[in-house]
Amino acid sequence: MVTVIVLILSGVCFFTYAIYSLEKSLKGNGGVEGSAENPLGAGDTERYENGLRVTVSEPRLEPDGTTHRFTVTYENESDRTLTALPMGAGRVPLVVNDGEPLDHDDPDDSSSSYTIDLEETVRKLLTRLDAGDSITVPVRVVGSKEGMTITVKVWMPFEGYRYDHPVYWTLTLD
Template sequence: MACMDVDVVSDGGPTAKGSTGFAGCAVALVLFVVLMAGVAWVLDELVKGLDGYGQLEQTGTGASGSVVEPYGPGASARYEDGLKITVSRPHEESDGTYRFTVTYDNDTGEELLLGGEPTGGADPALEVREGEPLDDDYSHDYFLTWLNEQECAAALTAPLGEGETRSVPVHVEPSRKGIPVTVEVEPADDDFRETAYFLLSLERPGRYRTFA
């Protein structure tokens, strides 16, 4: 991008060499940056449209939310259409049970159905189980009891309005402390919604650890 200097002489004043040319360059540069930003946005939206807006965004934090690289406690799964799901750190109760919350933030621009059956399958919208995501059987020497499973399912039945947030409290009881727990989130979708996996550990206070 080339800009030419132009001499400008005001009445009775000094010569302002190049001022007009500099101003022209500045305006052209601003327009060029705005144009490139617009092109980048269009390309990004095109890629999202091709992939599907139900894809999880890659945050570069090391965890992708997949079955191989699950999120840790306190992390958020962010979908390309604006839905965000956060699983809090478990808190131990005095009776040895644990509580945590699964929070849904809807910034998609439209109402969402969280529960129900996703297209093409009958998997639950929220699943909490013992073990790690890659475990393909339940032959553990420990187990997990989901104490309020029905209440959680009921909390997901009503649609979530645009701009609204809903926190679902989860109450579980492990057969012993320190076991790994998988939280599997798959909100219903008319088209496609990628499943997000979280891996927690039910430890004593002060000895908390995560599985990365």
């Protein structure tokens, strides 16, 4: 009788762990939401297992009528310091492009330019993020057209999570 109960409890534990693992594999980097096939939208937040939250704000039109601004905010909600991961060759932690994430056939017509203080961004993101701290990176899109879609691609810059895949956001400029 005890053996049967132990077998049943073991089966329940295994089944629970299998569902937990499946849910984890479908979340975040490389999963369903935030992938190139199903990007997040303005204002959405990606939450990582290590306590990092990344949010891309709504784009705001500047008074000049041709410039939009938005921010990418990295927040450490864990109780420990997150240490930066080394960047791979040619990989930067934040990239902005025209169009949808999988829109490879539509060449960039250079009608827009993006201003990200890349040196400052890399300096901030490639050090560490103390518990409870946040880093906000401002982005300017100049020469944007109304209704234009841009893609924001964020690589996980801190330890504690798979670094294989970026998370994507698409923003529509009004």
